[in-house]
Amino acid sequence: MGVRYFGAEVRRVEDPRLVTGKGRYVDDIELPGMLEAVMVRSTEAHARIRSIDAAAARALPGVHAVFTLQDFPAEYHDRPMVQPYPAPVLLQPTTQHPLARDEVCFVGQAIAIVVAETRHIAEDAAGLVAVDYEPLPAVVDCREAVKTDAPLAHAGSPDNIVARLRVAFGEVETAFADAAHVFEERFLQHRGGCHAMECRGVIAEDRPLHDGLTIVSATQCPYLVRRNVAAYLGRDEGRVRVVAPDVGGGFGPKAGVYAEEIVVPLAAAALGRPVKWIEDRREHFVTTNTQRDQEWTLEAAVDADGKLLGVRGRVIHDNGAFVPYGLLLPMTSLTPLPGPYAVPALDVAMDVVFTNTAPNSPIRGAGRPNAAFAMERLIARVARELDLDQAEVRRRNYVPADGFPYDTGQKFRDGSAIKYDSGDFEGCLDKVVELSGYAGFAERQAEARAEGRYLGIGVSSCIEDTGVGPYEGATVRVQPDGKVQIQTGAASQGQGHETMLAQVCADRLDVALEDIYVRAADTGAFPQGVGTIGSRVAVNASTAVFDAAESVRDKALQLAAERLEASVEDLEVEDGVIGVAGVPEMKVTYGELAKQLAPMAGGPLPKGFSPGLEATSYRTSEGMPTASGSNIAEVEVDIGTGEVRVLRYSVAHDCGKMINPMMVDGQIVGGVVHGIGNALFERLVYDEAGQPLNNNYGEYLLPIATEMPPIAVTHQETPSPFNPLGIKGAGEGGTIPATAAVVAAIENALEPFDVVIRSYPVSPEELCDLIEGGGASERSA
Amino acid sequence: MKHTHRISLTVNGRPVETEVEDRLHLADFLRRELKLTGTHLGCEHGVCGACTVLVDGRAVRSCLMLAVQARGSDVTTVEGLAAEDGTLSPLQEAFREHHALQCGFCTPGMLTSLTAFLRDNPAPTDREVREAISGNICRCTGYQPIVAAALAATGDEAIEGEN
Numbered sequence: 056m057g058v059r060y061f062g063a064e065v066r067r068v069e070d071p072r073l074v075t076g077k078g079r080y081v082d083d084i085e086l087p088g089m090l091e092a093v094m095v096r097s098t099e100a101h102a103r104i105r106s107i108d109a110a111a112a113r114a115l116p117g118v119h120a121v122f123t124l125q126d127f128p129a130e131y132h133d134r135p136m137v138q139p140y141p142a143p144v145l146l147q148p149t150t151q152h153p154l155a156r157d158e159v160c161f162v163g164q165a166i167a168i169v170v171a172e173t174r175h176i177a178e179d180a181a182g183l184v185a186v187d188y189e190p191l192p193a194v195v196d197c198r199e200a201v202k203t204d205a206p207l208a209h210a211g212s213p214d215n216i217v218a219r220l221r222v223a224f225g226e227v228e229t230a231f232a233d234a235a236h237v238f239e240e241r242f243l244q245h246r247g248g249c250h251a252m253e254c255r256g257v258i259a260e261d262r263p264l265h266d267g268l269t270i271v272s273a274t275q276c277p278y279l280v281r282r283n284v285a286a287y288l289g290r291d292e293g294r295v296r297v298v299a300p301d302v303g304g305g306f307g308p309k310a311g312v313y314a315e316e317i318v319v320p321l322a323a324a325a326l327g328r329p330v331k332w333i334e335d336r337r338e339h340f341v342t343t344n345t346q347r348d349q350e351w352t353l354e355a356a357v358d359a360d361g362k363l364l365g366v367r368g369r370v371i372h373d374n375g376a377f378v379p380y381g382l383l384l385p386m387t388s389l390t391p392l393p394g395p396y397a398v399p400a401l402d403v404a405m406d407v408v409f410t411n412t413a414p415n416s417p418i419r420g421a422g423r424p425n426a427a428f429a430m431e432r433l434i435a436r437v438a439r440e441l442d443l444d445q446a447e448v449r450r451r452n453y454v455p456a457d458g459f460p461y462d463t464g465q466k467f468r469d470g471s472a473i474k475y476d477s478g479d480f481e482g483c484l485d486k487v488v489e490l491s492g493y494a495g496f497a498e499r500q501a502e503a504r505a506e507g508r509y510l511g512i513g514v515s516s517c518i519e520d521t522g523v524g525p526y527e528g529a530t531v532r533v534q535p536d537g538k539v540q541i542q543t544g545a546a547s548q549g550q551g552h553e554t555m556l557a558q559v560c561a562d563r564l565d566v567a568l569e570d571i572y573v574r575a576a577d578t579g580a581f582p583q584g585v586g587t588i589g590s591r592v593a594v595n596a597s598t599a600v601f602d603a604a605e606s607v608r609d610k611a612l613q614l615a616a617e618r619l620e621a622s623v624e625d626l627e628v629e630d631g632v633i634g635v636a637g638v639p640e641m642k643v644t645y646g647e648l649a650k651q652l653a654p655m656a657g658g659p660l661p662k663g664f665s666p667g668l669e670a671t672s673y674r675t676s677e678g679m680p681t682a683s684g685s686n687i688a689e690v691e692v693d694i695g696t697g698e699v700r701v702l703r704y705s706v707a708h709d710c711g712k713m714i715n716p717m718m719v720d721g722q723i724v725g726g727v728v729h730g731i732g733n734a735l736f737e738r739l740v741y742d743e744a745g746q747p748l749n750n751n752y753g754e755y756l757l758p759i760a761t762e763m764p765p766i767a768v769t770h771q772e773t774p775s776p777f778n779p780l781g782i783k784g785a786g787e788g789g790t791i792p793a794t795a796a797v798v799a800a801i802e803n804a805l806e807p808f809d810v811v812i813r814s815y816p817v818s819p820e821e822l823c824d825l826i827e828g829g830g831a832s833e834r835s836a
Numbered sequence: 837m838k839h840t841h842r843i844s845l846t847v848n849g850r851p852v853e854t855e856v857e858d859r860l861h862l863a864d865f866l867r868r869e870l871k872l873t874g875t876h877l878g879c880e881h882g883v884c885g886a887c888t889v890l891v892d893g894r895a896v897r898s899c900l901m902l903a904v905q906a907r908g909s910d911v912t913t914v915e916g917l918a919a920e921d922g923t924l925s926p927l928q929e930a931f932r933e934h935h936a937l938q939c940g941f942c943t944p945g946m947l948t949s950l951t952a953f954l955r956d957n958p959a960p961t962d963r964e965v966r967e968a969i970s971g972n973i974c975r976c977t978g979y980q981p982i983v984a985a986a987l988a989a990t991g992d993e994a995i996e997g998e999n
């Protein structure tokens with residue numbers, strides 16, 4: 056078997072349609088008879104709804120219907136959305152009603168849906184719906200919400216506590232008793248919004264006498280949507296089809312299930328017409344899940360050499376007004392905590408709380424960037440206190456290269472040990488130290504300082520648990536014309552899965568990449584799938600494709616051996632043609648074999664063979680491959696204006712074997728930029744009454760081209776022993792360590808002013824205050 | 837009250853004559869009336885640049901311009917960048933070559949913005965390209981490969997930080 060594509064920088068098969076404007080995103084799809092919808096949303100952070108008057112809206116010409124919850128069938132009047140990820144530790148798994156029943160708990164919560172001939176008419180009508188609110192006290196800051204006398208985010212609930220979580224292993228008390236030093240750090244983390252450039256969107260069509268309900272959604276997880284919506288509506292999953300077409304970025308929040316995915320189908324069912332709803336950017340700011348504040352208080356027990364002996368602390372996590380996504384976000388802030396470091400003992404507790412703000416769920420990296428930031432804060436503190444070099448303090452604490460598989464001491468939910476499969480953290484650090492010119496930095500810094508300029512450098516290391524199971528599946532099918540179809544459930548939001556899966560398949564079958572096409576993310580076309588989250592598709596879906604392609608090849612060789620009267624061992628495959636070695640005229644193509652295996656009426660099926668030259672596999676990785684990386688940021692801070700410029704950024708990353716290094720670099724560079732945005736720009740501001748204040752791109756800053764540094768990326772390839780391809784996920788490894796690297800670099804630049812940063816994003820105003828005042832930053836939410 | 841106006845214009849080289857509502861913006865006109873859905877809407881408040889099209893050769897945010905204002909003008913959308921026979925423009929090719937797109941949602945706006953920019957600045961620096969797309973937001977790529985593609989389309993492949 057030749058390897059031509061695995062590991063090659065193959066150009067993407069997705070691109071020809073996307074660079075010519077021929078992509079097909081939700082809003083590009085029009086169905087015959089389709090109507091358009093606009094949501095009426097709460098303008099209050101917390102209120103009781105006294106009444107809704109939709110008469111004027113209904114009277115507007117071109118309006119087909121206005122639905123409040125009461126206008127849907129009675130069975131839905133007291134049925135909140137189904138919790139997609141239930142967990143016993145969820146004290147209050149509260150989900151919203153798809154349209155508010157009698158209480159609204161955040162600005163933007165859906166209250167009614169207006170359906171009209173056109174979007175324009177629907178917008179006009181939505182403006183005519185009058186909602187009479189009785190305001191209730193709102194709680195906005197998670198640090199307030201946790202207090203016993205805080206206003207309640209939900210009237211009538213016992214308190215604001217969603218869950219109390221704890222991750223603990225080792226002898227923490229002993230670690231602190233034996234420590235040469237104990238350091239405490241307190242900081243506030245804030246990650247902002249999703250901001251995929253395509254907002255969310257849903258089209259629903261219900262054909263009860265035909266194939267049932269079809270939902271087209273800009274989702275990362277069509278199978279989760281199918282499960283959830285079918286359960287909510289009380290329908291058979293086999294008669295709910297969910298399709299994700301081209302999706303313009305996901306980054307986490309599109310993995311959840313949203314009210315519109317229920318309300319739009321209900322409206323379509325009631326009207327007997329397809330209905331389309333497209334989120335606008337203002338709605339995106341207030342209703343697509345965000346990832347806001349976490350307050351951390353952490354202590355490190357350290358020996359005289361700067362080695363961590365133990366970590367303990369407490370976190371308050373803002374979950375927003377509801378629990379749209381179980382505890383996946385808060386849990387992923389805790390479980391990856393030790394990071395690349397051999398921490399013998401750890402005990403961190405977290406209070407997950409409600410506030411009257413948009414619900415929270417993971418954004419690129421989920422809680423991992425928070426966990427990485429937390430550990431990197433401790434490591435930075437150790438370095439500062441013990442006067443150790445930033446790289447050196449990490450070397451002293453890493454899990455050693457010969458320490459794999461490494462048992463962190465933690466357990467999965469099923470009780471099995473959480474293990475790092477492979478890696479070489481110090482090797483990665485060496486690479487980034489080299490790439491970034493770390494050794495020459497002191498000189499650069501001194502030269503700049505002599506000119507009155509303040510340069511700083513920041514190091515950050517991380518691990519990423521990737522490829523979470525339990526599976527993703529794939530069918531590999533050779534068509535009679537010799538083309539190969541891959542079907543999979545795994546949805547793409549731009550990562551290039553079509554190319555990646557085709558690469559794996561092409562090598563395994565020995566066919567040309569051009570002869571493969573991929574059909575993905577349609578529950579009507581492939582029976583089961585999980586979804587695109589947590590850097591899991593390469594690991595899970597590629598493994599399934601690899602395995603299915605192997606079965607197809609085996610079957611083809613068996614049949615070819617019979618047909619050519621040769622033994623399988625004497626056959627070789629090249630470019631889709633199976634031949635007998637050394638006998639050029641003895642050959643048959645995959646296409647001919649596929650045709651032979653799919654005869655029409657009366658035709659013979661080869662004895663002992665099942666029909667079709669195809670195979671389906673759900674083979675998956677054996678555990679969660681651990682990717683890792685070290686980053687170095689170099690910044691300049693203008694001490695007059697507080698402006699931070701990232702001058703250069705270097706990454707050494709290890710995601711095992713790379714299927715397509717060009718696409719891996721794309722993931723890393725894009726991810727780093729997201730992390731820089733978290734460090735410097737992205738802040739969702741709510742006032743004390745829970746009104747969002749910066750719902751536009753003039754005031755909510757996203758990273759733009761002029762603000763981004765050159766980003767250099769190098770790789771280390773430590774294959775994963777968990778899967779046959781040796782791969783690990785790569786989707787979030789750029790984002791996870793980036794914020795910590797930038798913040799450390801800013802502190803390094805401002806060492807003469809003793810500046811300690813205690814919250815991000817770091818604004819110029821705050822930096823100016825810190826430079827003037829000395830000491831540490833504090834920020835209210 | 838619905839007010840409409842009769843307009844005629846050229847879109848991707850083809851003459852168009854039609855009646856439009858006065859409040860219809862150019863992006864919705866292109867997408868809804870002409871079914872040219874390559875032009876994307878990312879913010880509808882003039883910041884993200886996804887909706888950029890060329891109006892008489894100038895890069896314009898079609899969410900901030902009314903269809904009636906395009907009366908008599910020559911509009912080029914992303915669908916009009918490739919040659920008649922489908923051959924990609926050098927910039928489109930370079931986007932593929934340099935992995936300058938992931939989800940592709942910002943791509944039409946990037947391509948149209950850069951097409952106008954490179955026509956007027958055939959030998960730009962890295963910095964100038966970044967300035968040129970500073971009004972286009974991309975959440976996926978981190979911009980670096982887009983800059984690389986733009987420079988490559990001019991024949992100058994040198995870019996800091998690329999390795």
Ligand code: FES
Pocket residue numbers: 876877878879880881882883884885886887888897898899900
């Ligand atoms: S949609 Fe026009 S600038 Fe964003």
Ligand code: FES
Pocket residue numbers: 252303304549936937938939940941942943973974975976977
């Ligand atoms: S490629 Fe996705 S926003 Fe630019």
